[in-house]
Amino acid sequence: MSNQLDMLDNMVSHGLADSARRTPEGIRELIASVRQAPIFPDVTDDDAEMLAREIEERIGVSMGLGSLVVAADDFEPWLENVRAEIEGGSDPWYYWSRYKKLLFKNKLPQDVIYGTDQVTDTILGRLGNPRDNRSWDRKGMVVGHVQSGKTANYTGLVCKAADAGYRLIIVIAGIHNNLRNQTQGRIDEGFIGRDTGRLAQVGTREKPKLIGVAEFDDRFTPVSLTNTIRDFNKSTATSNTSQIASYAVPVVLVIKKNTHTLRNLTEWLREHSANHSSEMVDQPMLLIDDEADNASINVKYGKSEVSRINGQIRELLGLFRRSCYVGYTATPFANIFIDPEQDEAMEEEDLFPRDFIIGLDAPNNYFGPRKVFLDGMPDDEEPYYLRNITDNEDVLPIKHGKDDELVAIPESMIEALRTFLVARTIRDLRGQADQHASMLVNASRFTRMQGLIRNRLQEVLDTIRDSIRINASLGERGLLDPEIAALRKTWADEFHDEWPDWNEIQSRLLQSTGGAKVVEVNSRVNDLDYSAAGDRGLTVIAVGGFSLSRGLTLEGLTVSYFLRNSMMYDTLMQMGRWFGYRGGYEKLCRIWMPPQAIGWYAHIAEATEELHEELRRMQRDRATPLQFGLAVRSHPSSLLVTARNKLGSGEKHVKIGLSNGYVETHKLNNDEEVLESNRNAARNFLIALHEEGYEPSKTKCQGGYLLEDVGVAHIDEFLIRFRNARESVGTTIPPLRDYIGQRAHDELDKWDVFIASVSEKQETSDLLGWPIGPAKRSIGVERLEDGILSISGRRARVASRGVEKIGVAAEDAARAEAEFTASHNLEGSRDVNFPDHIYRRARRKPLLVLFLISVRLPEKVETPGKYVGLLPNEPVVAFGISFPVSSRPDDKVEYVMNTTMLRELFGDEDLDEDAEMEDV
Template sequence: MIEEKYGISMGLGAIVDAEDFKPWLHDARINGEIKDFYWGRYRRLLGLKGLPKSVIDGTDEVTYRVLDRLGNPNNLNPWSRRGMVVGHVQSGKTANYTGLICKAADAGYRLIVVIAGIHNNLRNQTQARIDEGFIGRDTGRLAHANKAQRQKIIGVGQFDQREFPVSLTNTLRDFNKATATTFTAQLSQINVPVVLVIKKNSSTLKNLLEWLKEHSVHQSTQMVSQPMLLIDDEADNASINTAYQRDEVTRINSQIRELLSLFHRSCYVGYTATPFANIFIDPDTDDEALKQDLFPRDFIIGLDAPSNYFGAQKIFLDARDQHIRLIDDNEDVMPMKHKIDHSVDVIPGSLVEAVRAFIVARAIRNARGQQADHASMLVNASRFTDVQGRIRSRIADMVAHIRDAVAVDAGKGPAALRNPEIAALHATWKREFADAEGADWPSVQARLHEVLVAARVVEVNASKRAQALDYDHVGEHGITVVAVGGFSLSRGLTLEGLTVSYFLRNSMMYDTLMQMGRWFGYRPGYEDLCRVWMPADGVGWYAHIHEAMDDLQIQLKRMELAKATPAQFGLAVRSHPEALIVTARNKMGTGKELPVKVGLAENLIETTRIVLDHVQLDANLRAGDDLLNSAASMGVSRSERPRGYLLSGVDVELIKDFLRRYRTEPGLRPANPLTDPKLINDYIDARAADELAKWDVFIASSTRKDMTPLHFAGLDIVPYELSVDPDMARGDVLAFSGASRRIGSAEDETEGLTATQIADAREAFRLSRPDQKLPKTVNPRIYRQVPGRRPLLILRLVKPKLDDPVMPLGVLAWGLSFPSSRIGGGTVEYVVNTIRMREMFGEEEIEQEALGDPE
């Protein structure tokens, strides 16, 4: 069995419930009120697809838990439920909510609405999956077939054809009032479930609302009597109330709420991998005009990814060197920021290399016997569809040249290497895959012809040139495709067999970046071949975001144990120190003075953006020097460590004095609000007499042998050479490590702990993940949770890595690692407008999926 061979398992995740939660499903099953028709079919389909029994059982259990938190369809009293399911990007959320749909139908739900992506291809893809996993018929074929052809049975329909659900949408067409009206009976008179998969579009929602009011509503109550389940896929995208005033709601948000309000009994379940925006929904928005917003007031459920999930931990932390390749050659030919009329005469050498790697990786997969499986490459390098078209043309030209060369010379054995194109493929194989299993060059060369004959280069966007990604083909050979696109490739769309990704985008919002991670998912039998090309800044950001997402799941589990409510969880997330940047600006409500309640417990704050003012930089060095000298004069012990020096038991007043004198910029308000002296001082002052009275101070020193030590506070300290953003440096700002805002490493935070404490923390982390192996790089939060640990100030001399004679040799940067706290955080007022947000975190991109104004 696959389970026995690969040891794949899936945990059940955490659940945070409202105080009034009352289980109903257990009794309903015992009383025979729940059928097993739709779920039974779907379970068999999952097994037929080769999913391990443990994963199917996990899906069974978690969908049971979700259904139990929805309203009981046999309860005829009015009710409404709001919940959220938090998964991982490309980890199987669609499969999960398909299982939930099946179980809801078995329980008695008769109207099920799935709101899919904001683009047609995402909606169509979701419809196809619902066809296969719930309906059992190809709705696209059904829409245009004659009576003799109507029974196009697929998926679950192969097992039992007694009760086909009615679908008012199909794989070819979104909801249409005229088509739906052919179902003349009211919904209350239909004995099988009715399902709609609609695009997240205000016109579509308007049509659905009008149709329901015209044909399916009891005039006396203006409510549909049947229980309704609404599943909002990618719930953080376009569903959030983004208007600046509470009484001004966005159309889609308003329409979703109106749709729910039409029913006596309704459930809303938002599925997302990036829940930050949902947490910012105001839970107090509840009046007659606005109805109730979509805040998940009743439950929040975290989905654990199966152990074979190929996610950020593996890609950006555990095996970064294996999977990540850096893009550093694009600015001259394909700059990160470009206009809509940007010409693409040539493509960067890194993109050429990525395409060659995809061709070779596909050949290796074929040699491994995977030729019937699909293989895809993602190219996401521009937000403009016109530029995407030009990139596609250049890649298509390149693939055509390779195809011609392979057709002529690939069959000539070793002599084929005289052909420059084949020689280039061989060089790529040698760099990337020479040590891969079953990847000897003769085997690869023998497969090149079949790879190139099948390879297609397509656009996936909103242009007329775009082609649908059709993975339904089943035959001797799977699809081999290079998909070039933008936003469509950034959210929701699944690229089957994704092997190589080329990602050249500039977004700094958590949700946008994580959703762009189409390379996450499952890669059975070819995980070792997967490669991701991206700029160095992006690598740092993804590692940082993974830690934030991990924090969120850990916090969810801790709040489950504490029996916290969703409202309390929302407040906890909003008080996370990353709260100002976790989601796009327009989802945060206001551009005026924004009161932000920030709690620093169990968090690390670092200075990574410092204005290049030499007077202030010198003053910062003196502040650090005085701190260490003052501590020494007070008898504080200092010990030499493998990576620097540790001072133990430094008085909090010395720490506060250092932070008062240190400035990230000449003015009083730093670019990064997390390093605001007022915020930090308020937090420390509230704990100075107890939890934060004594500190550890670690002076980090690089272990590189080729760096010249610098004299600092009587010590010889080897500086860390870190990259800086050259554009910001030209504007007199040192932005270390690009956008990731991390200058240290997880191991820094072990300083001040004993070997036993470190081992115990890692063991506790392992026990919190019983179904997963302990990753090579653990979340450093575990070290902040060690009972009784002191707060830690990390001082680090940084040498800006930039060819500029005016760059200082050593800049003092700091990090503050705060332990757990029993005291709540304070409130700090920030003036956060569009200009300020741009200064702090860069420009948030707006996708141009159609012709529009240049940037």
């Protein structure tokens, strides 16, 4: 049946090339017409309707062409001239044509394939011309999104580079074996056409197994010096030198980002060049650095010191007369251009993308940070996909040791498991039984603890499955079993609208979940193997740590359970394995994490989105990669990344620009004396403004009071009096005052002040002398006992969305919104969620927002009585500042931090592969 549906899908999809037929009615008419052929006897009307809906979803998916920032140099465009030669040959674009056919076969939306074609042309056109025999080197970066298709993009680039004449292609694929193996498999499928780790029996002989693109044409097979089982090895490579011969076909390597591997490869290239002339290093070489922010960064700051891997990549590039380095990343805050000691040193960094930076647009069906953390809900409402973990501390605290025992797992983890089993069953009922379904559990950095979690989860799964096996077939009587009843409650709470008939789910539970298994994925063991599945997709719960954090794709990821304490931007975003594409089951996805982590992710999502907007703007303004690098480094949100890169002993001096920045007191000192002092600071501030004629009745507006053209002296006086918590790093008072003071007589002399006040229907407070309705905000319990009020919730923001639009002229706001919708292809869309940063760029005066906050505990906190007594009795004062674009954006102010403070605030970093091995 599946073969018939696949064939029908392929025929209909090709028939839909005529855009006039790409309507709901046209799709169904074409399916009905093609179904009349006798080769589809088993396709039912229900199957045809399901296929029609799937095609509707697929052809509705589009992808923008991204943004391009290039150096102002004398680069000579070459691709169009070479294109004529390629297209005039006997096999035009041979490798790309095969790969494009594979993408169509894999049902990638047509518009996404066409978008990928155009974007990879753009990237290729900025590389060096492989037919130019003069010496050259080029360096660039491609900024994508986590789990959004970067591998597919650079596989397409590899194909096109090979067609254009590149003869040595090296892909550096992360720091773990499982990621390298996975990437090798993708290159095997999309470029080589052979399973490099497996032979097939052909008659009496074993031959390489043909896969992927070889289905369309298996000539001109590239030589691979690595395979899906083994990384680069000198002896294996030497044994293949006869295949390399005249370089008639490209040579490809997929290697781990490891000092041993890089050293071996560099030594082999030197030896090979010495023993067999210099042909290989004379070939044009393309090096693709996947996850370029991880381990490639120069993280040591002596004048001549560089990190080992950074130096080895530079050494490798230095062997070639003609080379290109392209770093792919989704976390640009942490990248190689972030933190040389001096601004002018940035361009001199050997891996700095001095020639080009390209920002990839994610297709509009991408299940990404904006959809998960930012879109569609009021700030205090529980997000659709997210669930809070508040019950772990007694059994699995976030801060635990490698030798701790684990006698039980949190109830929230068990509920996540139930949710996964029900979601798997609904997916099967929807016809997705042949697709993989995965659950991720990332709750410890220690491999020993990961093994214990795996064991406890397996015990719970066995108990649930025994009940399903015995009682699920009993209908209504089966609900007398507590496990079946609990599954039904999970369905009622989570998925009633997605599949309204519980009886169908209950009767299918055994078939859908009987093969479910819990596996461990880390440096010690990797039991995850999707290739082992037969006709039925795997149902797998993957337990791991850092190995699950970078690059590794969990097929059909549906439910995630994340319990970590890292606040480092790159680590957090890369841990987001739950981002990606969820065709046909997006509404079944759920993510469990602590409330504080939800806020961290939302903040990082907004900051990263700002950088993509910055790339678009810089393309329009014809800015250079160096200017983008400076913008990244001076962004307030880069403060933590920069400080992390500088970790060591003693004080760290970090320079940050506040131009076009927003900062707020998302953490407050919970000492009553400090809180009262801050109330007095706000009270005196408002009294002074009242004496200048600002009154509540004259300044009332939607959401509070807007006071225009307030003198900077009042702002400075308030900041002097406000006692900031050191945990609220961005609002450290001395740097703020320094920045304002430098501009107090020109661009920051007059301010807008907004006093936030919620609906008059709610109780108001005269605590500050004005009738103010305090905003209600949840406080993370993790820091309460440390004396910190840490704003939690979906965005970890004091401000509500849209606050930075306040004070922006209507015509300026409309212009910013129009630019945003145009750059995101959202013209005509309803209910566009405009991010605050677009208004900040349009702002002409700075904005100080004053908040009065009534704090509360998050919902569903275990043992709330333990924390209630720690909450302040009166509302507390917080503030935020939105700075407009400065005429001197490169002028920075200095923040002073120390290692102890950073570790107290944000926890220890996750371990690398070697460190994790030590914890076994």
